[in-house]
Amino acid sequence: MKxxxxxxxxxxxxxxxxxxxLAACGGSDNGGGSTPHLIxxxxxxxxxxxxxxxxxxxxxxxxxxxxxxxxxxIDVVDTTTNKLIAQIPGxxxxxxxxxxxxxPDGLIGLPGTSTLYAGDVNGVKVFNTSSQTLTKSIPIAxxxxxxxxxxxxxxxxxxxxxxxxxxxxxxxxxxxxxxxxVSKLNFNGSSGLEACEYDASTxxxxxxxxxxAVNPDGELDLIPASSVTAGQPTxxxxxxxxxxxxxxxxxGPNQDVMVGCDPGAxxxxxxxxxxxxxxxxxxxxxxxxxxxxxxxxxxNRYFLPARHWVTSGTAAASxxxxxxxxxxxxxxxxxxxxxxxxxxxxxxxxxxxGQVYVPFQAGxxxxxxxxxxxxxxx
Numbered sequence: 001m002k003x004x005x006x007x008x009x010x011x012x013x014x015x016x017x018x019x020x021x022l023a024a025c026g027g028s029d030n031g032g033g034s035t036p037h038l039i040x041x042x043x044x045x046x047x048x049x050x051x052x053x054x055x056x057x058x059x060x061x062x063x064x065x066x067x068x069x070x071x072x073x074i075d076v077v078d079t080t081t082n083k084l085i086a087q088i089p090g091x092x093x094x095x096x097x098x099x100x101x102x103x104p105d106g107l108i109g110l111p112g113t114s115t116l117y118a119g120d121v122n123g124v125k126v127f128n129t130s131s132q133t134l135t136k137s138i139p140i141a142x143x144x145x146x147x148x149x150x151x152x153x154x155x156x157x158x159x160x161x162x163x164x165x166x167x168x169x170x171x172x173x174x175x176x177x178x179x180x181x182v183s184k185l186n187f188n189g190s191s192g193l194e195a196c197e198y199d200a201s202t203x204x205x206x207x208x209x210x211x212x213a214v215n216p217d218g219e220l221d222l223i224p225a226s227s228v229t230a231g232q233p234t235x236x237x238x239x240x241x242x243x244x245x246x247x248x249x250x251x252g253p254n255q256d257v258m259v260g261c262d263p264g265a266x267x268x269x270x271x272x273x274x275x276x277x278x279x280x281x282x283x284x285x286x287x288x289x290x291x292x293x294x295x296x297x298x299x300n301r302y303f304l305p306a307r308h309w310v311t312s313g314t315a316a317a318s319x320x321x322x323x324x325x326x327x328x329x330x331x332x333x334x335x336x337x338x339x340x341x342x343x344x345x346x347x348x349x350x351x352x353x354g355q356v357y358v359p360f361q362a363g364x365x366x367x368x369x370x371x372x373x374x375x376x377x378x
Contacts, residue, residue, distance in 0.1 A: 047370030067104035106149035195249035208246035239279030248293030260290035283332035291345035298351035341367030
């Protein structure tokens with residue numbers, strides 16, 4: 001999760017007080033003439049005050065899971081009824097002085113199973129979502145900083161988790177069979193780490209690097225899984241991203257990978273689609289200010305909630321009107337934009353139900369109190 005919310009959290013809330021209406025724009029909608037729209041808002045206890053602090057989310061097997069710091073729990077929503085059915089405790093840090101000192105953070109599920117990893121301050125916690133119990137705590141560091149986002153390699157039974165605020169930032173690789181840490185990769189000179197994905201076609205980990213001396217506004221790094229299993233994880237390719245400051249990452253169809261950008265004030269708000277083998281830019285979309293993004297194979301669409309979106313299309317420190325862009329995976333174009341709630345930066349898609357889940361803070365009249373919005377994919 002991007003740390004920029006620490007700097008602009010109050011401005012996000014202030015800039016989003018205007019009531020937002022659902023709107024579609026740009027391109028043709030491939031959903032049989034229908035437009036993605038708000039289905040319902042799900043209330044979450046204790047989410048109005050203090051401002052709802054949440055992080056990464058995940059959907060699988062008819063359940064939606066959200067890292068909820070206000071309640072020091074993992075929220076569980078039934079995607080059939082869209083009801084909050086549980087809040088799984090785990091001894092999380094909760095709301096700290098900054099997001100770096102807060103938890104839960106990144107969620108990594110093993111699809112088709114009941115195993116869920118959740119980042120927290122100083123480590124990772126493993127849960128059985130069927131019994132709703134904590135099964136193991138894995139210490140990562142003792143710096144008081146959070147272990148944040150991560151990704152799963154089903155081929156080698158590995159989970160990679162990032163510590164973005166440590167010096168240097170680093171990735172930790174955990175064996176999902178033994179729950180043992182097997183290796184670690186330092187990113188010397190990096191200003192931080194963001195989302196990662198495992199690419200089965202190239203058997204590599206991809207991770208957004210916030211900035212290096214060579215690429216100060218970010219790069220996409222590639223780590224062969226073979227280097228991890230050999231005990232010497234190594235970045236073998238670094239794709240420059242220009243004035244991006246990368247946050248979200250999602251593998252799309254063919255060899256596409258989408259990089260969601262959250263650039264600094266004054267730079268254009270953009271989203272990039274790259275060829276994940278060569279790093280060639282396949283599309284540069286005029287939309288940005290995002291954190292987590294998601295791709296849905298069922299609808300062949302990407303979903304990009306942008307808490308830092310402004311109508312001018314130029315990144316700013318205030319005046320946000322949060323929206324979610326929907327991008328067609330084939331044409332690589334924006335087919336719709338819909339209003340989302342204040343601070344919306346997390347997203348997960350439940351493909352079977354055709355629903356998109358976007359949590360939000362109290363702010364605008366259309367999205368009051370703080371909770372979880374549910375949208376249709378078409």
